[in-house]
Amino acid sequence: MKVYFVGAGPGDPELITVKGRRLLGEAGVIIYAGSLVNPEILKYAAPGAVRYDSASLTLEEVLAIIRRAIAGGQVVVRLHTGDPSLYGAIQEQMDALERMGIPYEIVPGVSSYAAAAAAIGREYTLPGVSQTLILTRRGGRTPVPEMESLTELSRHRASLCLFLSSQSLAAATAELASGYGPETPAAVVYKASWPEEKVIRGTLGDIAAKAREAGIERTALLLVGDFLAGDYKRSRLYDPAFSHGYRGARNNNG
Numbered sequence: 001m002k003v004y005f006v007g008a009g010p011g012d013p014e015l016i017t018v019k020g021r022r023l024l025g026e027a028g029v030i031i032y033a034g035s036l037v038n039p040e041i042l043k044y045a046a047p048g049a050v051r052y053d054s055a056s057l058t059l060e061e062v063l064a065i066i067r068r069a070i071a072g073g074q075v076v077v078r079l080h081t082g083d084p085s086l087y088g089a090i091q092e093q094m095d096a097l098e099r100m101g102i103p104y105e106i107v108p109g110v111s112s113y114a115a116a117a118a119a120i121g122r123e124y125t126l127p128g129v130s131q132t133l134i135l136t137r138r139g140g141r142t143p144v145p146e147m148e149s150l151t152e153l154s155r156h157r158a159s160l161c162l163f164l165s166s167q168s169l170a171a172a173t174a175e176l177a178s179g180y181g182p183e184t185p186a187a188v189v190y191k192a193s194w195p196e197e198k199v200i201r202g203t204l205g206d207i208a209a210k211a212r213e214a215g216i217e218r219t220a221l222l223l224v225g226d227f228l229a230g231d232y233k234r235s236r237l238y239d240p241a242f243s244h245g246y247r248g249a250r251n252n253n254g
Helices: 018-026 039-044 059-071 091-100 112-120 150-154 166-180 207-213
Strands: 003-007 029-032 050-053 076-080 104-107 133-137 159-163 185-190 198-203 220-224
Touching: 003 018, 003 091, 018 039, 018 076, 018 104, 029 059, 050 059, 059 076, 059 091, 112 159, 112 185, 112 198, 112 220, 133 150, 150 159, 150 166, 159 166, 166 185, 166 207, 166 220, 185 207, 198 207
Parallel strands: 003 076, 003 104, 029 050, 029 076, 133 159
Antiparallel strands: 159 220, 185 198, 185 220
């Protein structure tokens, strides 16, 4: 028997992977992050599966549930929102399972940063604009390294997606504006891919106020960068004058 760390996706039940959906149907025990995972995804679970909401559990309590389930010969799915490798707190779980000799596997999921880009209809990596995407969060009760502060990261002016910072949006945008500038395009995407998804557009100078007026205080991502608006260069991959291993260069007449 094995523990599967499964990415549930950003919210839309259809954005879980085929493998993740199959494992939910095979699991005898499902431990899910109830504060974040769309409960509609649990419709894929086997009728007899025992479900535990981990929102009120400690790591030790989660591990105890896993230990009992594996001892009883049951498959365990540990269901995390988005992709479990991003802010999933799975490393400490995996390390504990290794100490207990319990095998596990990670099943990647669709992250909310991808769903947010889909919601606004933009590409993070535009030729001539940005070829780098920064995924980060603002320091709070869980600090971030000094060199990863928003002020430091803003100096790169790369495309940026800010997680877990909706409640400190005014402070976050002020810090980011120190490098990007207050006129830099910004967007807030609330509950990307959920039925109640909402998109707020603006600049670093006004997006926090706009989000506050819309009543957005949690479960939202802040997107920042020139990829949100403005000119960009055409991709050379599909430029007829550009040759590569699968296609030779062509003139304008084909």
